[in-house]
Amino acid sequence: MEEKYTEDHAVATGTYAAVWLVLLILLATTIAMAKLRLLAQFSILGSLAIASLKAGLVLAFFMHLKYEGTFLKVMLTVALLALTLLIGLTFVDVWLR
Amino acid sequence: MGMWFFLFTEILFFGGMFLLYSIFRYNYAQDFHAAAAEENIILGTINTVVLLTSSFTIALSIATMKRGEKISSIILQLATILMGVAFLVIKYFEWTAKINLGIYPDSPVLLALSQGEILFFGLYYVMTGLHGLHVLIGVVVISFMLYFTRRETINRKEYARLENTGLYWHFVDIVWIYLYPLFYLIT
């Protein structure tokens, strides 16, 4: 029993262009935030948050993740959770020494 | 599916480096800020734009291929390759600028800096170096795809290789999306 291949979803050029523009806007935003020191000591969190938004857009649209099956989305989450766990548990050591 | 799995392994591979970055940054926050001021934010931003656009072009090259538009796809693949090369050229200039200042692993200039700064630049070279290597590999692979497209072994019906190449290239872009703020914007 094979898993169903996802239907090949044709994404319109316009959608790609829109995503690209948003990515550039987000880039401008993150530079502005850094330069204007908008979030003070939380600036790294802000930068990472915007970076994650950008990454998410690339994943969802350019990499078609939005149109893929649940399994792939779940396993991507698992891989990211694994990395988070590794970094997190290491911090439990370093942070609380 | 196989390419996605490979990308998961790459997440963990680069992840190890991000782990070190996060620990060292936690320990040496001030030093990291000081060292990041050395970075050329203009070149870094240009590189970000370059990679983001190259993701756009390779995504389009696949879309056009699915519609059977061979010429458009070839042009877009070529554009992606050129942008990849541009990225590497800019990187080369960034690196040589630093090396000329005497800032490279184990250099006397570097070792005279504070510990956090030594770590920052160590991470800089390792992370952008490995990332650059992945960009180079990507450029080579896309060139192969270009060749296959010309020969029509990649065509409207069979384009999985191009799609997988695209996935890889987007991943390389995503890594840079994270590297950029961590090295250029934390002043």
Place this chain on the structure above:
Amino acid sequence: MTLRNEIPEVAGFYERTGRYRWLIAEWMMSTDHKRIGVMYLMALLSFFSVGVVLGFIIRLSLLSPGWLVGQQGYNEFFTLHGVIQIFLFIIPGIPVAFGNIFLPILIGTQDVAFPKINRLSWWLYVAGAALVLLSIFIKGRPPDTGWTFYAPYSVQTPANVSIAVMGVFVLGFSSILTGLNFVTTIHRMRAPGMGWFRMPAFPWTLYATGWVQMLATPVLAITLLFIFLGRFFGVGFFDPTKGGDPILYEHLFWMYSHPAVYIMVLPAMGIISEIVPVFSRRSLFGYTAICMSALGIAIVGYAVWGHHMFTSGMSDTARVVFSFVTFLVAVPSGVKIFNWVSTLYKGSIAVDAPLLFALSFIFLFSIGGLTGLIIGALATNLHLHGTYFIVGHFHYVMFGGAGFSIIAALHFWFPKITGRMYNEKFAKIGWLNLFVGFNILYFSMFVLGFQGMPRRYFDYPPQYHTGHVISTMGSWFLAIGLIIIFANLVRSIFKGEKAPANPWGGKTLEWTIPSPLPRENFQEIPIITRRPYSYEEEAK
């Protein structure tokens, strides 16, 4: 069990295809999972033998320190013993040998998802092994850091660490690709009708292992790269004088190396799950729990790596967390042990060699697991870390566990791979020697460790002498046992009785095709209509 061979004569997978002039080219260029698996198996067993000899020499040396190897040499011996047994034998181990040969067959398909990548994995394995072995023979000293390559020593020692580390890096890549291949194969290529819960237990464990291979090995890769960069470019992430932290090396190293032990043992458990039902003529008790516990072990095992570092200087909170999760991971393992024993209960037991080794696995792995709890507890770990107690523990789980499982599999699938039967009597004699020798060799280590004998020490005060002598004598029995077992198997390849398709009465798909395995797995792809191990459903 019926010997009537209703299966038509088909080309065995050993027969020449005529595509290449040289036999070696035909095999090395093959993408047939069975050939790749057999080549891996030969390589693995060869490296295992080398590793055993190294271990044998270590034990001999400890009879009277200095008489056989010097201090520096001793460090090199235990490093090589570890590197060879772990990276060249037991981690690739069951997946690349029995996984390659049998996974596609067990799920009813003709080959793996990416046969060419499978071949690449094999070539990378050969290349990586060559690099590691080169580190022994090229100019300079063999590595003397221990298989764990701890920084800062591994960055500073003049020994041939760089090339050894490169070799392990390449081996890691081979492992990643194998895991990727197997996971994709299981997702995409199961026979019609084989839902996830109609798949036998061994593929389930290969699935869980494949994910661990993919998600843990890259961390080792980057860590080894850091050692390499440290040695060549002075990048000092683990060097305190450059702001680095040696404990970070330990974190990164064990983030892989703990899940790695589950790469070693999960497939081994899968094999036990295959053998026990056949030799008790009962379906696997709690089949669903067995499958889920494989995933459970993989997942929880990802979060326990700190228990290798309790005395290294981590925060108290971290140590408590890691100790707690370590206790959790024992639960799914316990589930499996319980289910195997329950499968045996009231079964119709035939104690042939495969079952004998499988039962030994259950016994020895349990001892290993229980001692793991002792050292998983923080308070006791402080005393036992770095002692022979640890050495005893991991040999019980790795050798008594995965090692015995491999020997069990060798006997179980011997007829399938070679088309012959081995000699049952010698198998049992070999087993007895091995089992007795094993326990003398390694149980005495628990005692030695408890008494305070440190590990990796070339020399020791006189009070440990007796323990060491007893342990070394155990190694002699063990060696005799191994020799008998392997001599039996090798001899039987040439002189054994011809084997039927299904000598054991197994219910999984490999027993429905000829012995030895045919070139094309299935003349017709089977359609699966029931759960595996369906012994009870037969009207006898």
